[in-house]
Amino acid sequence: MNKTLHTRRQFLRTSMLGGAVSWTIPAFLERTFFSLDALAADATLATGKDAPILVVLQLAGGNDGLNTLVPFADDAYFRARPSLAIKAPLKISDAVGLHPKLTGLRGMYDDGHLAIVQGVGYPNPNRSHFRSTEIWQTASDANKTESHGWIGRYFDACCQGADPAVGVSIGSQTPQAFAAAEPRGISFAKPEQFRFAAEKTSDPAAADEFFRSVNEANDGGSIDMLQGPASGGGDTMDFLRRTALDAQMSSDKVLAITRKSRAPVTYPPGNLASSLNLIARLIGGAMPTRVYYASLGGFDTHSNQAGSHERLMGELDAALMAFTADLKAQGNFERVALMTFSEFGRRVAENGSGGTDHGAAAPLFVLGGAVRPGLYGKAPSLQNIHDGDLIHNVDFRSVYASLLANWLQVPVEPILHRPFPTIGII
Amino acid sequence: MLEPLDSTAWGPEMAAHLINRAGFGGSPRDIAALHRLGLKGAVDALLGADEDSDLFPPPEGLVPRDLAELKKRTAAASPEEKKKFQAQMARENRETMAELRLWWLSRMRWSPFAAREKATLFWHGHWATSIEKVKEPFAMWQQNETLRAFSLGRFEEMARAMSRDPAMMRYLDLTQSKAGKPNENFARELMELFTLGEGHYTEEDIQQSARAFTGYRINPKSQQFLFASRQADSGPKSFFGLEGHFSGDDIIGLLCAHPQCARFLAGKLWVYYAGTPPSAGLLEALAAEYRRSQLDTGAFLRTVFQSREFFSPDVVRRQIKGPVQWLVQLTRQMEIPLPRDADGVLRNLGQVPFAPPNVKGWDGGRSWISSATLLERYNAAGAILARLPADLPTLADPGGTCSGLVWRLFQSQLPADLNNKFLTYAAAHGPTARRDLAHLMMSTPDYQIT
Numbered sequence: 001m002n003k004t005l006h007t008r009r010q011f012l013r014t015s016m017l018g019g020a021v022s023w024t025i026p027a028f029l030e031r032t033f034f035s036l037d038a039l040a041a042d043a044t045l046a047t048g049k050d051a052p053i054l055v056v057l058q059l060a061g062g063n064d065g066l067n068t069l070v071p072f073a074d075d076a077y078f079r080a081r082p083s084l085a086i087k088a089p090l091k092i093s094d095a096v097g098l099h100p101k102l103t104g105l106r107g108m109y110d111d112g113h114l115a116i117v118q119g120v121g122y123p124n125p126n127r128s129h130f131r132s133t134e135i136w137q138t139a140s141d142a143n144k145t146e147s148h149g150w151i152g153r154y155f156d157a158c159c160q161g162a163d164p165a166v167g168v169s170i171g172s173q174t175p176q177a178f179a180a181a182e183p184r185g186i187s188f189a190k191p192e193q194f195r196f197a198a199e200k201t202s203d204p205a206a207a208d209e210f211f212r213s214v215n216e217a218n219d220g221g222s223i224d225m226l227q228g229p230a231s232g233g234g235d236t237m238d239f240l241r242r243t244a245l246d247a248q249m250s251s252d253k254v255l256a257i258t259r260k261s262r263a264p265v266t267y268p269p270g271n272l273a274s275s276l277n278l279i280a281r282l283i284g285g286a287m288p289t290r291v292y293y294a295s296l297g298g299f300d301t302h303s304n305q306a307g308s309h310e311r312l313m314g315e316l317d318a319a320l321m322a323f324t325a326d327l328k329a330q331g332n333f334e335r336v337a338l339m340t341f342s343e344f345g346r347r348v349a350e351n352g353s354g355g356t357d358h359g360a361a362a363p364l365f366v367l368g369g370a371v372r373p374g375l376y377g378k379a380p381s382l383q384n385i386h387d388g389d390l391i392h393n394v395d396f397r398s399v400y401a402s403l404l405a406n407w408l409q410v411p412v413e414p415i416l417h418r419p420f421p422t423i424g425i426i
Numbered sequence: 427m428l429e430p431l432d433s434t435a436w437g438p439e440m441a442a443h444l445i446n447r448a449g450f451g452g453s454p455r456d457i458a459a460l461h462r463l464g465l466k467g468a469v470d471a472l473l474g475a476d477e478d479s480d481l482f483p484p485p486e487g488l489v490p491r492d493l494a495e496l497k498k499r500t501a502a503a504s505p506e507e508k509k510k511f512q513a514q515m516a517r518e519n520r521e522t523m524a525e526l527r528l529w530w531l532s533r534m535r536w537s538p539f540a541a542r543e544k545a546t547l548f549w550h551g552h553w554a555t556s557i558e559k560v561k562e563p564f565a566m567w568q569q570n571e572t573l574r575a576f577s578l579g580r581f582e583e584m585a586r587a588m589s590r591d592p593a594m595m596r597y598l599d600l601t602q603s604k605a606g607k608p609n610e611n612f613a614r615e616l617m618e619l620f621t622l623g624e625g626h627y628t629e630e631d632i633q634q635s636a637r638a639f640t641g642y643r644i645n646p647k648s649q650q651f652l653f654a655s656r657q658a659d660s661g662p663k664s665f666f667g668l669e670g671h672f673s674g675d676d677i678i679g680l681l682c683a684h685p686q687c688a689r690f691l692a693g694k695l696w697v698y699y700a701g702t703p704p705s706a707g708l709l710e711a712l713a714a715e716y717r718r719s720q721l722d723t724g725a726f727l728r729t730v731f732q733s734r735e736f737f738s739p740d741v742v743r744r745q746i747k748g749p750v751q752w753l754v755q756l757t758r759q760m761e762i763p764l765p766r767d768a769d770g771v772l773r774n775l776g777q778v779p780f781a782p783p784n785v786k787g788w789d790g791g792r793s794w795i796s797s798a799t800l801l802e803r804y805n806a807a808g809a810i811l812a813r814l815p816a817d818l819p820t821l822a823d824p825g826g827t828c829s830g831l832v833w834r835l836f837q838s839q840l841p842a843d844l845n846n847k848f849l850t851y852a853a854a855h856g857p858t859a860r861r862d863l864a865h866l867m868m869s870t871p872d873y874q875i876t
Contacts, residue, residue: 128614172775172796172798187798196801197804200805200811201865202855202858202859203862210851211866239792244800247800250797302599357609358614
């Protein structure tokens with residue numbers, strides 16, 4: 001790999017210096033070469049080996065907060081949910097307890113690695129999946145739209161010149177949270193397929209070389225096309241060429257790491273567990289990634305919720321426990337903080353279909369070796385509700401602000417546009 | 427007002443643009459034939475859809491399950507039997523759905539009325555419904571036929587049909603909605619995603635209209651719509667500031683009459699066909715046109731496809747292909763059948779027909795492309811081509827030369843440096859490597875747009 005990199009780098013240099021375009025190399029390309037240099041010199045140099053890592057875990061569909069962190073001491077809860085109320089939660093305080101399937105998280109709470117933030121939401125909650133997801137992903141006010149994601153703005157503000165793999169999303173789609181003025185971050189579902197398969201051609205070596213040459217910005221023509229503002233609203237071809245370049249640069253690295261590393265613990269079955277397993281291997285392999293993104297779907301429980309929600313809680317708990325054990329075995333647990341979020345909770349009252357409809361405020365989890373354990377925020381009142389929904393006590397951007405300021409250690413205002421009070425979760 | 431295109435501007439690249447966007451592309455011969463018809467003739471030929479279902483018999487095994495019988499059977503079964511039975515059903519569903527997907531893709535690939543299939547795909551993304559929740563292949567097929575029947579027709583009729591469509595009713599919980607306990611899921615999405623878009627209604631409108639869509643049930647034997655008047659809320663409702671004993675159809679009528687409905691749909695249709703969001707001025711022109719056609723989609727598209735705006739430089743070769751478009755267009759361009767593993771290819775690329783990710787359908791545009799899916803596309807193209815004979819006729823004839831292949835795959839000039847690279851590779855590797863050349867051409871950012 002180094003040899004290829006070296007040759008390519010030399011080729012890039014000579015063709016740039018030799019051509020009329022030598023002074024017009026876009027800044028991002030220049031930085032890219034710099035990080036390739038660093039990579040070639042020392043695989044750990046550019047990775048920020050001790051830098052903190054954030055893992056964002058989306059629970060898509062609207063997780064039922066009231067059955068995740070159960071207000072078991074409140075009669076109103078049982079009245080609102082005659083068939084769905086959880087009768088024996090895992091007690092956290094005199095007022096609330098975790099869903100019975102969250103035994104691992106309950107243990108982490110005792111071990112001092114879990115923060116639970118109660119009643120998280122935002123003013124004027126929107127009950128549309130898409131709009132509310134967008135609000136969480138872009139950290140916008142409910143009445144404003146924002147085209148870039150909150151993590152994308154972090155990349156723009158604080159990761160200039162970083163490797164494209166500064167953000168890694170597991171799955172084939174790029175989450176809106178990663179959308180940025182200068183898009184960064186890669187996504188893939190299966191590392192073994194994250195490469196160009198030239199062996200299907202009659203001359204694999206030539207095809208591979210050719211492929212690299214057309215998918216890299218390696219001559220005047222392509223570089224010209226990459227100039228200009230690389231904003232999210234930029235030219236479609238710019239976007240495609242940049243993605244092709246990022247894919248190619250990252251795929252060698254990802255493959256090398258995932259091929260050689262094995263998880264020291266056994267992960268349960270399921271997509272979330274495989275995503276977290278992959279993230280753990282990439283962390284262990286010293287990827288230069290600061291933010292990982294994974295998701296688990298199926299939380300839109302409008303009907304017959306009891307069984308499906310219990311299964312989801314079990315899957316979440318088992319996957320998180322394996323991930324935690326893995327990171328501990330690697331010695332990376334102190335470097336990682338994982339935050340869950342869902343676009344909204346569910347209505348307080350169950351509906352006529354054994355399910356719950358779209359609601360508002362809900363709790364979220366932050367876990368990791370450096371997390372300050374505890375129960376944060378106030379549990380939303382079940383008496384003082386708005387239009388059938390819980391009222392939030394903590395703005396979700398306060399959670400983001402806390403993670404940005406106290407974990408990733410960057411200034412918050414350029415990213416969230418205004419200050420939000422931080423919480424002592426980390 | 428949309429401006430009609432000056433007919434003297436009509437050329438082969440425009441014919442290619444039209445067939446790519448109105449349908450799923452075609453071979454150089456298809457494009458040449460369309461070009462000969464002139465713009466109006468070409469649009470008429472593309473949109474003049476007729477009966478073709480005899481060419482595409484639906485897969486076997488697509489019969490309505492007797493749901494009452496099924497319920498009885500599962501109720502009587504022991505837990506182990508029940509589990510076994512459910513696993514068997516899941517397996518049957520998977521197999522039937524794979525066949526159904528191939529059946530629809532074949533229609534896209536071979537139907538003489540590809541524009542109707544393209545419009546049906548739009549509406550499938552619009553009224554997004556997934557087998558993952560519906561769990562009845564028969565219902566998914568029925569919905570597909572309903573979408574096809576109305577795809578180039580009146581939207582209002584389509585909306586009424588969709589509110590009674592068993593797959594939709596299951597997907598958005600209409601079957602569970604009854605007087606006194608209305609389920610809001612359908613009513614909310616009807617306004618947010620199907621007719622108006624966010625911000626043009628209140629929570630109160632949702633709660634009130636949800637009452638109008640009560641009593642919608644499915645006959646368990648035939649799996650057809652059934653109105654259970656005893657479950658229906660026939661009481662007075664207030665909707666959009668009006669008072670009345672509104673039925674579900676009344677609500678749909680009021681929504682379709684709302685000026686925002688034409689604007690919302692015309693904008694969405696434009697994005698699907700033109701690939702780029704319309705300017706504010708163009709959006710108003712499109713909305714006016716759709717209103718003028720009384721929300722008749724076929725009539726609207728006829729005007730759009732003959733407009734100057736549709737052939738503007740912001741539109742031509744500026745659209746990222748969706749995975750279905752990418753696959754079907756590839757096979758039409760190369761004059762090859764669909765790959766047997768089409769289903770798996772589309773899954774990897776992020777678009778599984780009959781299983782959109784959620785009720786909003788596929789986001790489309792740039793969301794199709796990530797570092798992952800881009801490489802998947804390159805590799806899928808390689809796998810498809812590798813299974814073809816190296817002396818494939820489409821590669822052997824004079825059209826198989828490098829520039830012939832560029833026209834076949836891109837129908838436009840490539841950037842000079844890229845074109846030169848292909849020429850160099852072709853010269854170095856000779857005619858036996860033309861299949862590789864086609865693969866390499868498909869393994870570029872440029873091939874991902876149309």
